[in-house]
Amino acid sequence: MAWRDAKASSIRLLLFMASIILGIAAVVSIQLFSTNLRDNIQRQSKTLMGADYRIDTRQIPTERAKAIIDSLQPDASEINFVSMIAFPKNGGSKLVKVRGIEGGFPFYGMINTQPGTAAGIYQESGGALVDATLLLQFDIKPGDSIKIGEITLPIAGALKSIPGSSAFSSSVAPPVVIPLQYIEATKLIQFGSRREYLYYYKTSASLDLKVLEDTIDPLLDIENADLDTHISTSRRLGRRYENVGKFLNLAAFIALLLGCIGIASSVHIYIKEKLKAIAILKCMGASRLQSFLIFLIQISGIGIIGGIIGSLIGVGLQELFPFLLKDFLPFPVEITISFQPIFIGIFLGFFMSVLFALLPLLRTWYVSPLAVLRIDNQLSKEPKKVRFLVFTTILVFLFLFSLWLIKDTVYALIFVAATIVTFAILGGVALFVIKMIRKFFPKRWGFTKRQSLLNLFRPNNQTVVLIVAIGLGTFLISTLYFTKDILLSKTAIGQTSATSNIIVLDVQTEQRDAVAQNIEEKNLPVINNIPLVTMRMHSINGRLVNELRQDTTRQIRGWILQHEFRTTYRDTLIASEELIEGVWTSAQKSGDPVVISISDNLASDANVTVGDPITFNVQGVLMKTTVGSIRKVDWGQLQLNFSIVFPKGVLEQAPQFNVLTTNVSDAESSAKLQRDLVANFPNVTVIDLRQVYTLVEDILEKVSWIINFMAFFSILTGIIVLIGSVRTSKYQRIKESVLLRTLGAKNKQILEISAFEYLFLGFLGSFVGILLALISSACLAVFVFKESFVPSIIPFIVFLPGITLLVVSIGLSNIQTVLRSSPLEVLRREG
Template identity: 25%
Template sequence: MMFTMAWRMLRRELQAGELRLLFVALLIAVAAVSAVGFLADRVGRALELEARQMLGADLVVVADQPLSDAFVEEAHRLGLRTARTMIFPSMVFADGRAQLVEIKAVSSEYPLRGQLRTAPGLDAADVAVDGGPAAKTAWGDERLFSSLDLKPSMPLGVGQLHLPVTALLTREPDRSLNLFSVAPRLLMHIDDVPASGLIQFGARVRYRLLLAGPDQALADWRGWVETRLDRGQRLEGIENARPEIRNALDKAQRFLGLATLLTVILSAIAVALAARRYMQRHLDACAVLRCLGTTQGRLLRLHALSFLIMALLAAVLGALLGFAAHFVLVSAMAGLVTADLPLPGAGPALEGALVAGVLLFGFAMPPLLQLARVPTLRVLRRELGPPAPLAVIGYVVGFLLLCGLIVRAAGDLRLGGLAVAGFSAALALFWLLAWLSVRLAGRLRGGAGFGWRQGLATLARHGTANTLKIVALGIGLMALLLLGVTRLELVDAWQKSVPVDAPNRFVINIQPEQRQAVADWLAARQIAAELAPMVRARLLRINDRAVSAADFPDDDRAQRLVEREFNLSWRAELPTGNEVVDGRWFSGKPGEASVEVGLAQTLGVTLGDRLVFSVAGMEKNVTVTSLRKLDWDSMRVNFFVLTPPGVLDDAPASYITSFHLPAEKRAAAGQMVEAFPNLTVIDIDAILAQIQSVVGQVVGAVQFVFLFTLAAGAVVLYAAFLSAIDERRFELAVMRALGARREQLRAALLVELAAIGGLAGLIAALGAAGVGQLLARQVFQIEPAFSLTSPLLAAAGCAVATTFAGWLGMRRLLGVPPLEALRQGA
């Protein structure tokens, strides 16, 4: 019986429009949360379902140096199957054109899990194949075929070899997700690597040993090998398959999750406003029901059940809308996620339902408590009963639940706490700016016409309500401006900060015996370049303290730095683009070293510290005598650690250089690779273009999520307008009764609405510009120019949009006869 009554009441209220806005607010919040949730769930399921395929094995050892044969021997003793792979960048060439590729050399047993798929050429159907390419052949992926216009069996220059490309690689199991890959893939047989001459001293190679077999044998081998792993070696199993992908996706999910919380916060405000208006418009009806014998408890249960049904409807429809919207996110990130994603589970829909429940319980229940406590005497005196004591508690509980959602979306208590503090500070700052703007605007009436004076006077008279409108609309608009206009301005400022003749090519793997030949080759083509020596070393100790990743439990960057090998070099003079910020440049004393200031801060290195490096089995002791600031935007060759000549001269070294290659000399890159096949020429322009494409896709996905934020802001704005309609109806009726013409009142309303939109747009644009300036200086280290164009355009555009939307909602007030409005307000 109660359910039937609640359903009928809900249907009647939705048809009449009393609860329509509250329902839309819930719908937007659920759709935003579930859309991001469905995307994350599908990618997460792909990682779980294809964990072994993503490894290409059951267990993998990854290292930056060749692995001991003892690892393979012990695996075979335990009955495990093994395979080897090597991954490294290099240049390949065909018909005079060169291309940077990521070469993956595999043994005959690869892959141990999953299957490779190949096609005879572009636009041809692919098939599953057993094993990788045969010796003396190679396979290329679609990007390689397209960039070099390859044809089947066409020879490809790979170092000192010419390998026919016999197939187009369409799928490799341990490359299912293609995140931030900037080079095409070339697959070749591992036995061909020595003859290619590509692996020289200084080459960066990832060595992988793949294992597969019974779980017990794997466990025994893992226990045996864990005590024998050196620095730079790690194990990957199905529980942590492709950690770099998981980390990247976790960060993206957290960012999108925090972005959706802006939508949830604004939706919470809209729910609170809509519920309060619903309460105000139904006090009389509830008072009549109380007079007819309905108890407070029954009245509360009736409305609570009605709202619960509405929340369930919003959860279901919002989940469906989010499911449809998540395909847009998948499409926007198509270049990042290329795996066949399985269908998502019900988790995101349940999470959306949880959000609807939090918003309903925390921000709609307090006004319902007032409805249940309405005094029967209101039928005669039409007085609002005192606020229910539990109402304030309800709002506090709602705020705490909202904070819980933020922490959950952040995935970390510390990050969540910072997000809560950041959101709270941003809301407080926006509120202060909006309130001051409203007060200031109210004083700018001057001697203009009636519409101008009355519009600004009304803006100031309803300062609290109008401040809320400005804040809600400003937050949503700021998010879009920050990712839209400001992003483009930051990219433009960064591009302008890079010199026109900045190096756009890096060359690595230059061997000592090639140094003079390469220098002469470049000089003959009038290409200015300095060949710098480079020594690979691993940091062992800082003073007498051994260094390990465990020393930096909360700093991922520091852990990566101490686990990898450093690139050291030597110089007699301070390189161009380097500035000593602490200490002094080399004075000629033995064992001096200069450290980049950012690296020193990350690892806790200070002046006077002794650093011990392992260089090709030798220990090198140096003392930090200076800290340097580098101009990374110069695109020159830079090193974290420099020593004077004589310290590293006896260490095996390779050479590296960078230079600017004009467009008319672009063919020189291919000619260099043909002359020196072991060299790797890195096209910075191409890599930056690829990274910008990746960033553009991510930003496009986030901007799509922020459309929900803007929609929620519009709902808050409309809810605030509706909450003021009854009061404005009475005010306008009084003014019309006193002689004001309809045209004058229309002008006043339009001025008020335009002022709200203009102030919201101006505050949003200034906020986006401020955050953009902070990001530019603190993150990108550039000095962007501040322009008034964006704030003015945003203010004008928002003023027009707000005026139009607000006028649609409030124009009917001018059509109400004055006498009827006065009677309704009496």
């Protein structure tokens, strides 16, 4: 019976199935990609590091740290830093990451070069391996030379890849690999220079790396060093991409949720029309269970087939994600097909179809045989206890499923609560509108307009379902669009003459005036001349840092205890800062205690507040200070921000270096300035924020593409739901339209009635959806991104009319049968 009835209603059931396919496809494709990413990270963890474990420190190793490093007998070592290099052939210059390597690194994976022999001979030949893209950019070939600080080396080969590098990190500072023995000769490592010392180890498989890490790492932490195993590195790398996976999972879940709404709304109307037939079956002896199972089998079949089709589409789609995320991954992702996500997709198709269709399905259980004789349109109602139980089951499932996706109980509860609130608002608006139309019905309006408004609250109306479906789809796409604008605005760099877009780092005190003069000679302004003083914390609230490191019960974050702070001194706040606690001290008076200002995140991590004492070790000199104020710092702005700021009159005589900033109007001026600075001051580092901003924009474009891609899934599923919901109402509307034609209505009048009805539904649903998106985006801007919210007009001028016209088009397509045929012919066919 289920098969026979399904064949007779095949078109409608296909629409139900389409509602679930896209959501399943999104979930399966993302789950498969997440599984592949995790497996690739685990499989390539040694290749990613190039060794079994390593020790790293951002300062010259202390005697105790060096003793530990030497006792473990490193197989290779490295010193790396970021600096400017020059190509004597054409005068080009570029910010790069210089890696001085000694020994047989990497022990796993390989250094990929062109020619292939360059990786094996560069240390003996004294050559440099230079990023291949960089060589193309400056039209340089192996055999040419590269100037690094005070030395010039031949280029042994083009560097295509090396363990530990990703496309993104290479685009910011391309790698240049040289023999370690030449690092000192470059004379680029001076006071204040940022550098990293790395020691690589290859060990036997019998060594327990976790025991080694647990034993040695605490000892190294005290010496401001760190031990990393390939296992811990792969765990951190997995967490790095966790948030991306969480976002994609939630987007897919929203698409799946929309599909379930489509199932629920479509089955609601479908079963509604079958109640007479079910009553007849019961009169002929069919039991409650038999009539229930007929339609349960249908819906289960829809869910299983939809799950299989969606899973197959998802298998194909997951090939797309490695391409989209390749610049964020330090290795190519090998795609393999695992059956777990496919099984989950099929299970979800079945389970969610049945769960969300359960409420209308239960009406087949409670329909009375006497319904055959009744001529009213009253539905058989299931008991309130049953309805409550079904709704509770749906909410519990939503919570458990979202918890499985995002692994956070609070976020899962918030997500489910937000879903309920959104549905409640959309449903409430629909019911309120129905009530208002009934109460204030425009009786003097023309016939067609009155008839279209009557359709909004007559039996078998789709007002609530359509407004919820239209509103939710519009809400999702509009929220994503507004959020993208917020993210882009956070990285906006105003291109004005007062805004710095060139930063010159590591300027020594004796070079400061000469660098400033070099900038000014090119008719460029010196916007900032910022002094930097490096220091470490010696004690916090009277407790020594060395003592705190040993205290496992401390409430201070570990990075505070080993971090080398770069601080400055000035007498004013800057645009990216806001005083939130205490009093700002601009200058230090002689004899008064030193009062500093710290950022809010530092205050939280160090567990200090206004009035607490902190003692710093400034290049071997202890300095007692007191927290005088706490600042809120916008770290998202591409400019120099500081965790710790001293007043003027304290650090002027301390060992320091400077950062100068300027503004250039075009790429040619920037290139000329960088060439001159690198030639005259090889130790300085020049950061062109225009290039950094371009990279940030490129990343955001890719993230936006992914967001829009998943939004496309959600909205396409919403459109399928919309089509299914509107098309389902076709059968009721056809009968009404045929009766109107029988009574003498013209085609134009029937078109107007349908057009006005769907115009109203489409406009109201999309308008409410955009308003909700506006509210949610404003909350995101204020409470999450801490940004002012300037809404885009695009959703109002594109989404609002576009979705409205789509609804009207689908609605008008429903009655084409009526307009093309005679009333009697349509009545016979539909009957």
